[in-house]
Amino acid sequence: DAKTTQPNSMESNEEEPVHLPCNHSTISGTDYIHWYRQLPSQGPEYVIHGLTSNVNNRMASLAIAEDRKSSTLILHRATLRDAAVYYCILRDGSYNTDKLIFGTGTRLQVFP
């Protein structure tokens, strides 16, 4: 399974944009890039996913590099509720394994 690399922690001030990077240099052509986040003592929550094109939803935007070896999750205006651990995960879209492989993620702190 292809692996991802994320910084251990990042900080932001409330109402500022946050760019969370993820490197996945061994990504294959059929791997989708998924992002989940986990608040303390809760289960992970799906944020967004994409394959090649940039994606937007109500929670965030996902910017994917042209060579697909890296991506960035963008929170446009951080709030205190966005403080969580963010996981960048590759999922093989070529067959139905339904398997999520979690790394240690990036812990985002948001300051008022």
Place this chain on the structure above:
Amino acid sequence: DGGITQSPKYLFRKEGQNVTLSCEQNLNHDAMYWYRQDPGQGLRLIYYSQIVNDFQKGDIAEGYSVSREKKESFPLTVTSAQKNPTAFYLCASSSGGNNQPQHFGDGTRLSIL
């Protein structure tokens, strides 16, 4: 509201005991999963089921057992063979198929007395 319910939230086990963690979903999802999370770590897959009466081992299935007799329910038993059972256990479900998001419960924290 539709969702996934895990119970209990906290569970204590004596040495040598089997314990069963409950997971119920009313999302009409075909696929269900069990993960284990240790402090400061990501989640690891224990078992998953893509359809009723069928399930597959994940990466760390030893010492655990599951059943999937109903679509809504996927209980996990932590047996006495699991030597280090203290962890945060998370259940998830999805509608199945490639790249469908997984929806997670709020977890059960298991501790050894």
